[in-house]
Amino acid sequence: MTTLKHIVMWKLHEHAEGADKATNVRLMKDKLLACAQLSSGTLRFEVVTAQEAHAQGLEATYDIVLFSEFTDKAALDAYAEHPQHVALKGFIGAIRESRQCMDWES
Template identity: 30%
Template sequence: MTPRPDQPIRHIVMWSVAGTTEAEKTSAIDRVRTEFEALRGRIPGMTLLEIGVDVSRISYACDMVLVTEFETEAALAAYATHPDHLAARDRLEGVRIARHQVDYPVTRHG
């Protein structure tokens, strides 16, 4: 499904983070959260940035999720190459050990 050029798009990324102890994982989660929260208000076209940390502790769950929304698919594409985003990504090299992503058009109801 291709979004309309003017349609908002949601970008969801789930990560597992490095660490063999709870303290190491907590530290990694805090680093990721700090880096991405610092992008709030700095990325043109980003209308939402939310970070969630898993509390289920289920073996197959990711450790955390980033939910962002962008005004358009073009704004999401610009985010992918934005210098602040690239710098955050580089600083987190090795902290995030698995990554899953879904991007989809946002349909507002009501």
């Protein structure tokens, strides 16, 4: 079965929206996890922070990463276009320094 993987990585500003980076990482993770069930075609939805990676002795070059897997592009689109996800983009846009994204089928 072919699935669609969606990975997004963000670097956050040291201070944004009246909070420091650590606070915004926690807020962003909570807000992303609240989106895990927005599409019925979501197969996997993981949010990992650099703090978690460092605690395990691993290297991290981004502050927060989303790894998700969907049944197909329509399922990813349903997630991306859901009003809850769309509303989250404003917050993330205000706190992020940079963003990288990649989707692929396998």
